[in-house]
Amino acid sequence: MNAHIASPTPPAPGQPTAINGEALVRSARTVIATEAAAISALEPRIGPAFVEACRLILGCAGRVVVTGMGKSGHVGRKIAATLASTGTPAFFVHPGEASHGDLGMILPQDVVLALSNSGESDEVLFILPVIKRQGIPLIAITGNDQSSLATQADLHLDTSISVEACPLGLAPTASTTAALVMGDALAIALLEARGFTSEDFARSHPAGSLGRRLLMHIGDVMHTGDGIPVVNEDASLTQALMEMTRKHLGMTAVVDAERRLLGVFTDGDLRRALDDVGVDLRGATVASLMTRGPKTISADKLAIEAAQLMEKHQIHALLVVDHEHRVVGALNIHDLLRARVV
Template sequence: MNARIATPVKPTVVNADAVVRSARTVIATEAAAIRALESRIDASFVEACHLILGCKGRIVVSGMGKSGHIARKIAATLASTGTPAFFVHPGEASHGDLGMIMPDDILLAISYSGETDELLFILPAIKRQGIPMISITGSPKSSLASQANVNLDAGIPSEACPLGLAPTASTTAALVVGDALAIALLEARGFTADDFARSHPAGSLGRRLLLHIADVMHSGEDVPRVGPDASLTQALVEMTRKHLGMTAVVDAEGHLLGVFTDGDLRRALDDDGVDLRGATVAELMTRGPKTIGSDKLAVEAAQLMEQHQIHALLVVDAEQRVVGALNIHDLLRARVV
């Protein structure tokens, strides 16, 4: 059997100047398209915001092809910034998914031409339910725009594609209009960073804004603590057992008297006047240590540690009783820092 000899493929020669020029042209074209949108943020935009703010249901975002990809992103942005929204594929809508759209909802339809068949096909059913529609189109005189309660003009001077075929600047413009809607609504609702974190609990912002000291601290028997009369050896044994690089020094009722740390040990070793065999931990401890409450945010502990150049904190209640402890490694594991 004769083996075929593969014909080597000649690598395409890239003209560096040409590709850089092309990329810069695309960026300039799309930037010009976005700048042209500013003058079109007018009464129609305000009316669209008014409609959405008064919506008792959800915003149903729909679009076909590349506009569909943009519609999905706009729906996600609305939902994460305080405006309940989801995407419905217009082709699937006419095969049963129209049942997802309820009378209290609003349809946000995206089509640059404003003549997308799949969207126009479902409009009679939308109209029969009395559902308001906002359209984002590049043609205010299009069929979709004329049937919408409000049309947002996302027209562009030209596509970035040199053939004028691939949606490029037009999809960017639609995306920017959608983002403008989402942020205007966010500000109108008084949506806060805490609200955002509640819908992003797994993200870094969610961890920073939702995770409390009580969620990450060591508590109960895991908290290193000794009495003021404990010897240096007893304090070191407790520190070693609890792996936090410190121990709280407490009275009989658990009230904080001080903290003994690795740093206190080094200072004691350097002090020739200290009798390490006979000294109690109360003589070597740091009085008035930095503490934090269990109801505080974990990120506040990180800030306190950074501000005072320390690596661990004791957690106390309102009566200054020690209820927990944490160190920088606990915050790292929780991905707060």
């Protein structure tokens, strides 16, 4: 009886028989070059229509309602999110859902920004009569200035491309990139026109790293009350060390009877005292060993300013004082790390 040798399983249709690294790199580089060319082609098209689109949005008493179908819809969602986070109130409405009730979300004081590479998306065109009937301004971003959407719009932004990055010319690639960049151009131009600042951006991103850096103040992270390491100027070295140990900040403030700051005693001061044979550690007061004129900060400053001050002067803790130089708080680098400021 002859043994049967199993034939190797042929690759599935459309699957390569082997991975060709050079071909993969070549393909990726072609895509990048094609899309870069599509973006470069947008620059000379930024002119009067773009300016009028910005003016229309800046004068809008409502919101920018972005809509688009398929891949244009995905790009539209991102554009709406970028607009909203940079000072232009905006949201996305799916054109299919709009024709089934969501058109009620679009108000006469709004501006509609519609995306379609062909300019002939049925779902988008279907809702245009309702938008036009209400007198809502319409800005179109398309790749065809003769399309139905482009010709019906009040303003048209041209994102036409010479070729898609997809070798089959089917998958939206360069066209969606061009539309996305046009949306970013709108958002940033509007941001600058509004005088939108990094602080404004942080207010819409309070949970992000920028929000923490720009919104968190010293008063939000500092130790207060019994959490502040503090001793009087006549305290002994032992008393100062006990206070530092209890409060876990690696230092203690030295204050007068009115709680005004006289100096600070740190781990570094202790090491220097131990190295100085002329110091009587048993009889010395903390005031004789402290650092006078230490770096301080006020509670209303941003937490990131404390981090910058620590980095500049190579210190790991700060005392917080009020306008009369009384100690009201303390913090160290670990407090800033826990707050994710640094």
